[in-house]
Amino acid sequence: MSQRALAALAGVIDPELRRPITELDMVGPIQETEDSVSVQIKLTIVGCPAAQSIERDVNEALAAVFKNVEVEMSTMTNDERKALTLKLRGDKPPKFNPFADKDNLTRVIFVSSGKGGVGKSTLTVNLAVALAGLGQKVGLLDADIFGYSVPQLIGVNQSPTQVENLMLPPIAHDVKVISIGFFVKDNQPVAWRGPMLHRAVEQFLTDVFWGDLDFLLVDLPPGTGDVAISLGQLLSKAKTLVVTTPQHTAAIVAERSGAIGLQTGQEILGVIENMSYLPSENGPIEIFGSGGGDAVAARLTEISGKQVQLMGKIPISQDLRISADNQLPIVVSDPADPAAVEITRIAKLLMDSPRGLAGKSLKITPS
Structure with missing residues (x-):
């Protein structure tokens, strides 16, 4: 009889899989008396990065019920x-892209820009962390194969855990993260052509255990190359968020990143103007000019035939740059910073945006 021990262990959550260890068949033999318990916990792999936290949580959960606790960690x-x-995949076959399933309710958002240097990746990371902070289940896919930077920006130094042919993505600030940077040693450049790029991004969708997500944010590479086209085909239900700066030249280029999404079937969710102005006591200083975000939104409205809104203007922030260099998103390090406040406001807008449910099964059984 081990009902008390099992009840206590049901509250221990695997930090990688985000499910109770009792549901994951990680609990081995249990010997239980009135005052004592001994239990075997089976980790997924040798050297599991979550081993210490799982062992600690198991001991704490059992110590709340029993005077004497003995825990044996095994594999x-x-x-x-x-x-x-097989349990994690459910009834889905290997190499299955869950986000292409017609009944999948995850909101997939491409964050794109016409060119590099506009702060797209920093913005994507902070939006993902802000959404997680608002209670959403969030995944972050770093699709910028050549210019990967998400692991550094979010502060992940742990590689994915491999369980058979399934990768468990590292989690930082409650965001599941995958990036080619986890598989490249010593900051080596990636020199791949089209087919290899397509295969890499496809594996990020099919071989990673994303679980049940509210949002999947995809940090696209700048421009309109192979990766953007491949992901547009693999994630046809995604919506595009275009990042630009106020500068007129940057705005012209940014239009193209939104337009390429239209060609592969993605709706345009909105436009964000980054580095919009420098706050000062005498009012905003428009270092990079003004009007770029409005111009991109207007032009994409004309191209798409649907209203595209400018969702926000993020001010220039020295602390935003410092937090990125320190591998800590500013929405965590300084949520009162003007840039963090605006990013969080945009995250709330994303949550409030309409979700297309036409043709999807809501998995509700009538009574």
């Missing part, structure tokens, strides 16, 4: 790992 067998991956 799943090959058969147990295979059974776990």
Whole structure:
């Protein structure tokens, strides 16, 4: 009889899989008396990065019920790992892209820009963390294969855990993260052509256990190259968020990143103007000019035939740059900073944006 122990262990959540260890078949033999308990916990792999936190949480959960607690940490067998991956995939086959499923309710958002240097990746990371802070389940896919920077910006120094043919993405600030940067040593450049790029981004969708997400943010590479086209085909239900600066030249280029999404079937969700102005006691200083965000929104409205709104103007912030260099998103390090406040406001707008449910199963059984 081990009902008390199992009830206590049901509150222990695997930090990578975000499910109770009792549901993941990670609990082995239990010996329980009135005052004492001994239990075996089976980790997914040898050297599991979550081992210490799981062992600590197990001890704390059992110590609240029993006076004497003994925990043995072990590892799943090959058969147990295979059974776990089957359970995680549900009834879906290997190499399955969950976001292409017609019943998937995850909001997939491409964050794009016409050129580099407009702060797209920093903005994407902070939007993802802001959404997670607002209670959303968020994934972040760094699709900028050549210019990957998301691991540094969000502060992840842990590689994905491999369980059989399934990758468990690292989690930072409650955001699941995947990037080619996890697989490249010593900041080596990636010199790949079209087919290899397509295969890489496809694997990020099919071989990663994303779980149940409210949002998947995709940091696209700047421009309109192979990766943007491949992802447009693989994630046809995504919507595009275009990032520009106020400068007229940058705005002209930014139009193209929104237009390429229209060609592969993505709706345009909105435009964000980054580095919009420098706050000062005498009012905003428009270092990079003005009107770029409005011009992009107007032009994309004309091209798409649907109203495209300018969702926000993010001010220039020295602390935003410092937080990025320190690998800590500013929405965490200084949520009162004007840039952080505006990013969080935009995140709330994303949450409030209409979700297309036509043709989707809501998995509700009539009574």
